[in-house]
Amino acid sequence: MTAGFDAHNPPFDRLTQQEIEEVRAALDIGYFAPGEVIIAAGRSAEALHVVIKGAVEVREGEALQDVLGPHDSFDSRALVHGAAGEDFRATEETLCFLIPGEIVRRLIARNGGFAAFFYSEVSRKLDAFADAHRTDGVESVLRARVRDAARGRAVFIDGGATMEAAGRMMSEADINALFVRDGGRTGVVTGMNLSKAAVLRRLPLETPVREISHFDVVAVDADDFIFDALLAMTRHDKRRVAVRDPAGGFAGFLEDIDILGLVAGNSQLIPGRIDRARGLEELGIAARQIQEQVERLHRQGVKVEAIAEITSDLNRRLFVKLFELLAPPPIREAGCLLIMGSEGRGEQTVRTDQDNGLLLAGPVPETELRMFREGFSGALLGFGFPPCPGNVMVSNPLWSQPVDGLVRQLRHWVLDRTPEAAMNLAIFFDAVAAAGRPELLAEAKGALIALMRGEQALLARFANLIETFATPSLGMLSSIMAGVGLGAAADEIDIKKAGIFPIVHGMRTMAMDRGILATPTATRIEALVEAGAFEAEFGRELISSLRVFMAYRLRSQLAAVRRGDVSREALVRPAALSTADRDILRDAFRIVRQFRESFRNRYRLGSF
Amino acid sequence: MSPHRGLAWRLFWRASLADHAYRFLFEPGPEGEAVSLDCETTGLDPAVDDVVAVAAVRIRGNRILLSERFEALVRPEESEAGAESIRVHRIRRADVADARPMRRVLPELLRFIGGRPLVGYYIDFDVRMLDKYAKDLLQVKLPNPQIEVSALYFDRKYGNAPPGTVFDLRFAAMLADLGIPMLAQHDALDDALMAAMAWLALRDMKARGARIPRARGSGAGPPPTGG
Numbered sequence: 001m002t003a004g005f006d007a008h009n010p011p012f013d014r015l016t017q018q019e020i021e022e023v024r025a026a027l028d029i030g031y032f033a034p035g036e037v038i039i040a041a042g043r044s045a046e047a048l049h050v051v052i053k054g055a056v057e058v059r060e061g062e063a064l065q066d067v068l069g070p071h072d073s074f075d076s077r078a079l080v081h082g083a084a085g086e087d088f089r090a091t092e093e094t095l096c097f098l099i100p101g102e103i104v105r106r107l108i109a110r111n112g113g114f115a116a117f118f119y120s121e122v123s124r125k126l127d128a129f130a131d132a133h134r135t136d137g138v139e140s141v142l143r144a145r146v147r148d149a150a151r152g153r154a155v156f157i158d159g160g161a162t163m164e165a166a167g168r169m170m171s172e173a174d175i176n177a178l179f180v181r182d183g184g185r186t187g188v189v190t191g192m193n194l195s196k197a198a199v200l201r202r203l204p205l206e207t208p209v210r211e212i213s214h215f216d217v218v219a220v221d222a223d224d225f226i227f228d229a230l231l232a233m234t235r236h237d238k239r240r241v242a243v244r245d246p247a248g249g250f251a252g253f254l255e256d257i258d259i260l261g262l263v264a265g266n267s268q269l270i271p272g273r274i275d276r277a278r279g280l281e282e283l284g285i286a287a288r289q290i291q292e293q294v295e296r297l298h299r300q301g302v303k304v305e306a307i308a309e310i311t312s313d314l315n316r317r318l319f320v321k322l323f324e325l326l327a328p329p330p331i332r333e334a335g336c337l338l339i340m341g342s343e344g345r346g347e348q349t350v351r352t353d354q355d356n357g358l359l360l361a362g363p364v365p366e367t368e369l370r371m372f373r374e375g376f377s378g379a380l381l382g383f384g385f386p387p388c389p390g391n392v393m394v395s396n397p398l399w400s401q402p403v404d405g406l407v408r409q410l411r412h413w414v415l416d417r418t419p420e421a422a423m424n425l426a427i428f429f430d431a432v433a434a435a436g437r438p439e440l441l442a443e444a445k446g447a448l449i450a451l452m453r454g455e456q457a458l459l460a461r462f463a464n465l466i467e468t469f470a471t472p473s474l475g476m477l478s479s480i481m482a483g484v485g486l487g488a489a490a491d492e493i494d495i496k497k498a499g500i501f502p503i504v505h506g507m508r509t510m511a512m513d514r515g516i517l518a519t520p521t522a523t524r525i526e527a528l529v530e531a532g533a534f535e536a537e538f539g540r541e542l543i544s545s546l547r548v549f550m551a552y553r554l555r556s557q558l559a560a561v562r563r564g565d566v567s568r569e570a571l572v573r574p575a576a577l578s579t580a581d582r583d584i585l586r587d588a589f590r591i592v593r594q595f596r597e598s599f600r601n602r603y604r605l606g607s608f
Numbered sequence: 609m610s611p612h613r614g615l616a617w618r619l620f621w622r623a624s625l626a627d628h629a630y631r632f633l634f635e636p637g638p639e640g641e642a643v644s645l646d647c648e649t650t651g652l653d654p655a656v657d658d659v660v661a662v663a664a665v666r667i668r669g670n671r672i673l674l675s676e677r678f679e680a681l682v683r684p685e686e687s688e689a690g691a692e693s694i695r696v697h698r699i700r701r702a703d704v705a706d707a708r709p710m711r712r713v714l715p716e717l718l719r720f721i722g723g724r725p726l727v728g729y730y731i732d733f734d735v736r737m738l739d740k741y742a743k744d745l746l747q748v749k750l751p752n753p754q755i756e757v758s759a760l761y762f763d764r765k766y767g768n769a770p771p772g773t774v775f776d777l778r779f780a781a782m783l784a785d786l787g788i789p790m791l792a793q794h795d796a797l798d799d800a801l802m803a804a805m806a807w808l809a810l811r812d813m814k815a816r817g818a819r820i821p822r823a824r825g826s827g828a829g830p831p832p833t834g835g
Contacts, residue, residue, distance in 0.1 A: 004789055004791045004798070004801075025675065026675045027674045027675055028671055028672060028673050028674050028675050029671070029672035029674055029801070029804070029805065030670060030671050030672070031670040031671070031672070031805065031808035031809065031812065032670070033670075033812045033815075033816070034816075052789055053787050053788060053789055054787070093786075093787065093809055093812065093813075095788070095789075095805055095808075095809075098671070100675075
């Protein structure tokens with residue numbers, strides 16, 4: 001007997017069999033007539049409702065937030081926190097399972113994964129979701145191919161060569177094992193074999209390697225799963241297996257440490273590669289690897305803020321190295337390389353654009369400057385950094401000039417009334433000094449803050465940029481539009497415009513207002529909380545909401561990269577999300593709307 | 609169909625009630641409550657066939673109290689389930705070999721039902737089945753008012769139909785019209801549950817004066833069949 005209750009429907013999929021039975025035994029079914037208010041905003045609920053059939057509107061005041069359908073549940077806030085955030089009203093004849101609040105509260109206390117669904121704070125919800133996804137990382141590693149992990153390349157030595165020659169060959173190629181050709185057979189000699197032969201058996205270094213090699217080579221195919229390689233390693237008690245290429249030859253080795261690299265990512269190897277790069281070509285390889293690790297880290301369930309931090313750190317090293325490679329001595333001595341926009345805030349993961357510039361202490365030779373401008377931006381373009389649509393790049397003379405000139409330019413922008421001017425100020429305010437003389441940036445930023453700090457009229461104009469995009473309700477876009485057949489295009493939310501930008505720009509404005517110099521949004525929020533701009537709890541909610549948006553955007557970006565079309569990278573289709581995902585996005589949008597309202601009041605944006 | 613049993617009839621049976629411990633059957637049930645009920649049987653003839661499973665769910669207002677359900681497998685004493693009926697409800701002889709006979713199950717069921725009206729799809733059949741045992745045990749028939757879901761459905765859909773309209777009163781057709789999910793049919797509890805959901809929807813439609821649209825020019829649909 002199932003009585004139609006679907007235990008695979010989240011969050012119930014996180015319950016044990018016994019807990020499911022407990023729920024089934026306590027279920028009731030409620031019928032609601034069209035128009036009937038099921039739970040009113042501010043009221044508590046005695047049961048968790050799970051829609052069986054029908055549709056339930058979620059309204060905040062008159063604004064439609066969402067339309068719930070079969071399998072959706074509501075309302076955790078009314079149940080756990082004693083007050084619903086919105087009105088829940090049946091739009092048509094609706095049947096719901098009713099799970100008594102007492103049972104739900106008991107399960108929340110007992111089952112952490114289930115409880116996550118009911119947390120009111122976005123931050124706690126997000127943590128619990130991250131835990132739930134963590135297992136995917138390990139699984140995906142086991143499903144990766146050997147070719148994705150194997151790093152030691154195949155180097156061959158003749159069986160008659162000496163142990164000493166083998167040792168030197170390994171050292172030069174920076175590997176720990178060689179393939180040994182000996183007549184018709186192929187064997188392997190490892191660094192450990194050499195050490196044991198020399199130290200323990202005291203064999204002379206002239207001994208031919210064939211005498212210390214083994215010829216029962218354990219091999220896997222490059223196309224095999226990592227899982228197969230792990231099995232082979234375990235079965236043969238080896239920490240290294242040979243990798244066969246599709247043609248039947250040997251392509252290299254796979255070591256246990258390589259598999260570890262798949263789990264943890266190989267980010268730790270990239271800085272060395274950047275440092276060692278001797279030219280643009282080698283630096284380009286490192287640049288590609290930075291981008292590749294984003295997807296890998298994401299697949300392994302690394303949190304988006306950590307991915308952004310690792311990526312930003314690596315990108316900065318890359319910029320510094322590129323600056324060192326390309327800047328002639330006069331620019332290196334007089335210049336300060338600026339990284340701005342999302343890169344400056346340390347919030348870029350998948351590359352969407354480049355915002356950079358150059359500040360100079362004074363005039364430098366024109367020819368050298370021109371060559372550097374072209375060389376630097378051109379190289380980044382070649383590395384896969386798309387050009388900045390607003391042309392905020394070293395190649396633009398406006399963004400690579402002496403500090404006095406830029407300060408004049410900033411003053412001009414401050415007084416200009418166009419959104420473009422405000423956007424330029426915004427991008428600049430996020431600048432960090434990546435290489436060269438940081439005091440130049442400090443001077444220019446100091447000048448900007450001196451102009452803006454506490455100047456309510458100027459700040460208001462700057463703040464007004466936040467009104468560029470609306471923050472929609474999830475419901476407006478999910479069920480309704482799809483229902484009236486407006487097609488797929490209407491059924492999407494641009495998460496960057498609707499979620500990320502309002503928080504980022506809001507914090508930027510408030511930081512400018514108070515002369516806060518930190519650039520990362522999360523750090524700005526913490527500083528604003530410190531300065532008493534808002535409650536610590538609301539600050540936490542803002543940070544978590546930003547991370548929610550960044551996480552969903554990253555997901556959508558990676559999908560866009562795989563599709564090969566990044567023009568729609570920030571679009572999320574609520575209808576394609578699970579209930580749990582929509583729930584968390586709805587909460588995050590709620591925080592943004594709440595913030596925008598107080599922000600609007602603070603800077604009197606209604607008057608624009 | 610006999611949706612209501614008359615007052616005189618109730619008085620007669622009340623007078624002949626053998627065991628006065630069951631007098632509650634003749635008292636009206638709690639205000640706003642009803643019980644949806646369904647039996648699975650060894651066949652379709654109440655005179656010779658037996659109940660093998662029975663389920664009942666209380667309804668209070670607009671709420672189906674699934675958590676207070678009554679469910680029992682029953683070992684038939686007079687007949688055995690034929691191959692045909694086993695195919696329908698999938699309760700094999702072996703499944704009920706250890707179950708209690710109806711004379712043991714019925715007192716519990718009657719206490720669960722009390723004086724509440726009985727709701728069902730062709731409820732008359734289920735009640736006639738139970739009457740057989742009730743007469744043995746108490747020398748009475750079940751006096752509860754009956755609420756026939758198919759009659760309400762007929763009224764909402766065909767009540768104003770022109771002559772010559774072909775009626776389709778099949779359970780599945782009714783559920784589809786009402787947008788009620790199809791649970792495992794011929795499971796006593798699921799059947800009782802679906803009938804309860806259908807009743808709540810139909811009762812609400814009636815209160816609102818809403819009707820179920822008929823497909824225009826629908827040809828000869830399949831004929832109605834029994835429960």
